[in-house]
Amino acid sequence: MMNCGLVTEQKQPVPLKSISVEVQVKSHVATVTSTLQYVNEEERHLEALFVFPLPADAAVCHFSAKIGDQEIVAEVQERQTARDRYDDAVSLGQQAFLLEESEESSDVFSLSVGCLSPGQNADITITYITELSVQADHSLRFCLPAVLNPRYTPAGSDAGIVSEISSCVSVPYTLTLSVHVSSPNPISKLESNCTLDPLVFLNSDHTQATVNLSSGHKFDKDVELFLYYQNTHQPTAIVEAGVTTAKPGSLMSDPVVMISLYPEFPEEVMSSLATQGEFIFVIDRSGSMRCMMHNGEGAQMRIESAKETLLLLLKSLPMGCYFNIYGFGSHFESFFPQSVLYNQDTMDQALKKVNEMTANMGGTEILQPLKQIHSQPCYPEHPRQLFVFTDGEVGNTKEVLDLVRLHAKSHRCFSFGIGEGASTALITGMAKAGSGHAQFITGTDRMQPKVMESLRFALQPAVNKISVKWKVPDGITVDTLSTPINVLFQGQRSLIYAQLKGQSSESSEGSVIVQYNLKDQPVTNQLHFCLKPTEDTGLSIHRLVARSLIRCLEQEERTGGVDVEDIKRRMVEISVEAGVSSVHTAFIAINKHNREVVKGPLIQRRVPTQVMRRTTGMYMSRIRRSCSSNSARYESAKSPDIKNSFVGLGADSNSPQWDFARSESAAQALPELPGIDDYSQIFEAKYRSKRKADSDLPQWEEPDLHKDPLLQLISLQKASGCWELNAALAQVFGKTEDELTNQKPAQVDGSVWATLLSLIWLYGYKIQQQIEWQFVAMKAASWIGSQNVVSLSQCVCDGNHLLGCQVKEETLGI
Template sequence: MNQSEVGETKSHGESKFVRMTNRCGLMTQKNLPVPLKSISVEVQVKGHVATVTSTLQYVNEEERPLEALFVFPLPADAAVCHFSAKIGEHEIVAELKEKQTARDQYDDAVSSGQQAFLLEESEESSDVFKLSVGCLSPGQNAAISITYITELSVQADHALRFCLPAVLNPRYTPAGSAAGIVSEISSVCDSVPYTLTLSVHVSSPKPISKLESNCTLDPLVFLDSHHTHATVNLSSGHKFDKDVELFVYYENTHQPTAIVEAGVTAAQPGSLMSDPVVMISLYPEFPEEVMSSLATQGEFVFVIDRSGSMDCVMHHGEGAQMRIESAKETLLLLLKSLPMGCYFNIYGFGSRYESFFPQSVVYNQDTMDQALKRVSEMRADMGGTEILQPLKHIYSQPCYPEHPRQLFVFTDGEVGNTKEVLDLVRRHVHSHRCFSFGIGEGASSALITGLAREGCGHAQFITGTDRMQPKAMQSLRFALQPVVNKISVQWKVPDGITVDTLSPPINVIFQGQRSLVYAQIKGQSSESSEGSVMIQYNLKDQPVTNQLHFCLKPAEDTGLMIHRLAARSLIGRLEQEERAGGAEVESVRSRMVKLSVEAGVNSVHTAFIAINKHNRETVKGPLIQRRIPTRESFQACFYAPDVTASGMSMCAPSFHDLSRASNEARYLSLSPAVYSYSYKARSAAVDFVNSQETEDKYRKACKRMADSASPQWAAPEPQKDSFLQLVSLQKASGCWEMNSALAQVFGKTEDELTNQKPAQVDGSVWATLLALIWLYGYKMEHQVEWQFVAMKAASWIRSQNVGGLSQCVCDGNVLLGCQVTQETLGI
């Protein structure tokens, strides 16, 4: 079987690998020109919503007509609402139709010599789309525009995050999963051969404080004296090697708001598009006395991706850490931050999974030490990314009374069966909360945000030079908040008006976190034009009510963005009903298609189709099919200069090109002299593997190659961080012991610490006090990472009932060269 043919094997316990033609290593770019030349993006940010228009410039530089395929990422749950193509002077606006109908029309048009364009959503993951550009004549240009609307997520510092995905990771497809668009993801070995330009316009009723990005931006330009309108551009030279993230800061951004949008007069009466729609942004605020006493109970289950791709770097900059190493450091902080007496367990998963303990155990010094030893031994050596089975095992375990289950999932998100995973989480939503972390560029937003949404938790993305640890600790603070239950949303409107809530029920509320609610407003009234929405819930068994009054008169110039987001939200609910099965599946699917077409937004059962009827040329011979590279996190695999052991010219295959048997032969039979070794080689290749026997063979082969490789391929030894050294020395109870390792963190000797110890305190109290002073004195910029470590330490010191602490603090400040007060330490 060669690499241009379909490679597929099935056997018990094996994964199914599906052909991806024209991948990196199958043909060089010299004999496979790429027709996509540039992408320009315009972003209009209005409050909490962004409207994004991407224009893709194509040109056929070959001597024959071709069909180009481009598989690319969009934000999860984006409402794609416009698709058009301009060829010469002709612009064709696409229609949204039932998917199979659209596919048939596309095939018929291309086969008859007409130019056609098809845009469809992946059936496996809502953040992956495929664009088919059919029958481009030699030398012809085409400009394709795609417009979508997306909600901006709220960060812990109240920034609104917009992400333009530029990196699309390979998606590992486990055994028994259907292969579709996700399996056609294309890759490139170095930089993509097209450019990106990006311009952003921000407008808001509230003043704009600042705008930040993980990429280099031109200076922000304010368009008015009130700073409510501003523009900014992405600086030239962006390499497309990472997602583009923008963080918008408004003044008082966390205040509740309501936007009412008028319907379309030409729409069918009674339909969603004909009536006004309201979007409510709610920010419940908990009483201070509740937030000052976080929970001390719970079952904390940490699920760590140990697939081969976790052996990639966090980012492409200097000093980047390996993903698995960052995860290990994060686990250290989490384990040290847990409250005494809770329960915990740690799972690692890849093609298989394992847990540290048969079931969750009580958190104490002994179990924490056992877990930390296992964490230090963790490697990215477990094959592909199959998260479904470990989740099933976790959910099969009985919960502990009075200890609510909190699930923390860390993954680079390269999963092919996303919807199946989310359905499983949704079925168990009443037994746990799920906090998810997308690691590195290109993590699936559909998976990461979906896990948090369906598991009533919170999602975090760690990209660029972000550190994983502070984001994990922010989520731990959410997990330790009291559980909010009995949540209800009630509307109060004048007589003659009714409100139908379109969004899924609110199942989770966190302090300061936004909840979005979409609703359809029906009827008319001659009375007051004001309505209100009231959210009620129980917090620590006490009823709480938050109310927002709003004007029923529609806002001006919203461009139907609220209607389309509401429609996309409702379509998402219908998808859940469809996957749940039952006698009404066909009816639900029909409703989904009808709503999608009426609202003009994408769904899994519809596709955009555009046909250029001005062009009808006879096609001579079959179309040349070209797949357009997407920037991936796996760029360089093994490299063969000229020949392999069999004498065939090749570069290494990537993710899904070959069956496991074929990969095993290609990777394991080659002598070390044929290939150079890099750590990325293992990360890209090991995800093919899904049997323990093959994994063992593969690791031995990698070791042979590593041993024979030149020194420049060896990963540098990470430097020991003094902060992490200090945290690693803390006991489960919260105290530190006096020893030389602690003294080394302070840059002292053990004798220096002992000689300065006040007489009224013992060694552990003195050591713990010094650790607290050092954290507040030298590591305040990382306080979010050690806040729970410090809380445990302060609580332990208070429990010792030591006299003369004020003098001890003074002595500690002198010894360490700090000026920290006793009040600051919380003792």
């Protein structure tokens, strides 16, 4: 067999040569077209399997293959029918192409390219539509997923497509990306975590622009784009005409409307945040949390970033609330048997345990801790707020989401995807099912500001009694097709989809009215919109509506509806009608004009997907996945295939990693361990003992809070919000304790002086990071206000003089 062209680290040929992506952004909807170029450079017919990520909320609406000058457009068919047709075509020597969505996780797809002849090229085109999410800084986020990490699947689970992930730390194919942006509002700027060519505006009013990914891009991380429009929070409505040839009365035949609303809460209500609540922090402590946040200089392990964030959260909680912290891996544990009252004693206990936390709990099994949390009774008058931190590498995503949705009335869920390759289906799905907010921390992002933004949401007054009403001319009826709105946050977008039926000769204007109660105060938001369809939308809104309906039906099916078969039939019907993927359908394309006699079985090639570089836990997890039974584990661990897996992940075949991995002591330990990454506990004992003799091995260092003055200051704050006047605080300010004490006004208590200095220092030197310490400062200002300080203005003046600042008294919020 020839071994030429592109190869993996295991020296296996890769038929995928390049991926070219075109993105068309219109307002806050993106249409993404990816073209994958396949070339068979081997001497025999082959079949290629490529498992790759897409956004969880994407509506895949086109799939085609071009071979030479001939283009074959795929059809959407019932899943098993499509699979059977694919198998039959390949067995007959016909070229066939199959695109399927994973049954376990809606952000994973598999592409099968069957019967590609020697020397033949095939260009595969996939198009999907997705909404752009609103960020805390009012930008719109588009993400092109590039990284797909292996998903941990608990024992006894059916991993399906997820188990077919063929991962690699450096893929051999290339990526090009071009973006065209069109918006009714002027485009302010466009930023990215990757290097871009200069933004080019296509008209004088800056409502259209184009940009390309710079050449030489390393396919080692998700590509994120952040679009900044003027007046981003302006409500909008898009009405899209139906298809005249579609079946009358069907979804595709009638116009549909997409309403985008940004509720603005009254200022007097927002001026005071909630002081009650039960805050439960669920931290992923699986072995993969040892991975670095990014591959650049100064990166820290995910678990260490999570620990620093927990410190900030614990210091920011309001007095009188309840809290608890769970850590999970293959098993789970909680800091307290049940949530405890937040005070100085419980905060100190929790901080001590946070400092001792490590990523040593095995695989990623999040379902059991969530079940335990939901079995605990809630505290009256203290709404439960769940904060989940994970790298999202789970295989039972839909089971987790169903559990969160089942308990949605008793809690809100705020989810955080840590690192490249976190499952968008899990992270966004948990937040949506739990009426919360999702955040992704990738690249050089700091976790703390994003988490504190979600804490701000959690502390907002709860919105209830939400209703949506339509006003349209006589002769027109409106069917709301999106799921009911059950949560609203200040500054967060809410989308409403509806189908417009009938005709009217009257006014061409309609309106939607959203009403809700906020702290027992009725609020009304109204948007007027033109019923005339918007031109040139390409049925994107219809397909987003179809995807939304399909997701709702999936939930009904999994919860055991009255007639599961009827739900499945309806799902397939919508999928086929709209040409949108679903869990029960697949795209199938067959080149019936090609029928070659194929001698012998097809060569099978798995196209590798980019993963993040792993620490030792990842090396050992590869052994686990490659061993199918306890009796086979030792022999499998010694096999050349597993050795190649280690080499492919960056381990030298003569390295201590491989030397220990193939050892009998490691193999004998395998049956004892319940989760993938548990091997790393054994492995690191050997690994650490060798690192002094090998300077090239990675070093593990505990974070030193003293290296970051802000974290050091926050760590010194008391639960009540005050600071004590001592040497540790003086060190943060670059002073001695005597300097602080000698310049303290005589009539001022030491704690008041220390707290006032801390506030002045934060506003004077750390204003750029205010989102991280905003609640710490609010607690401090509130505490000072309760102390009835005499001559506060003079104290502020003296504090400014001591610290070299010019912070005004009114800035401190006392």
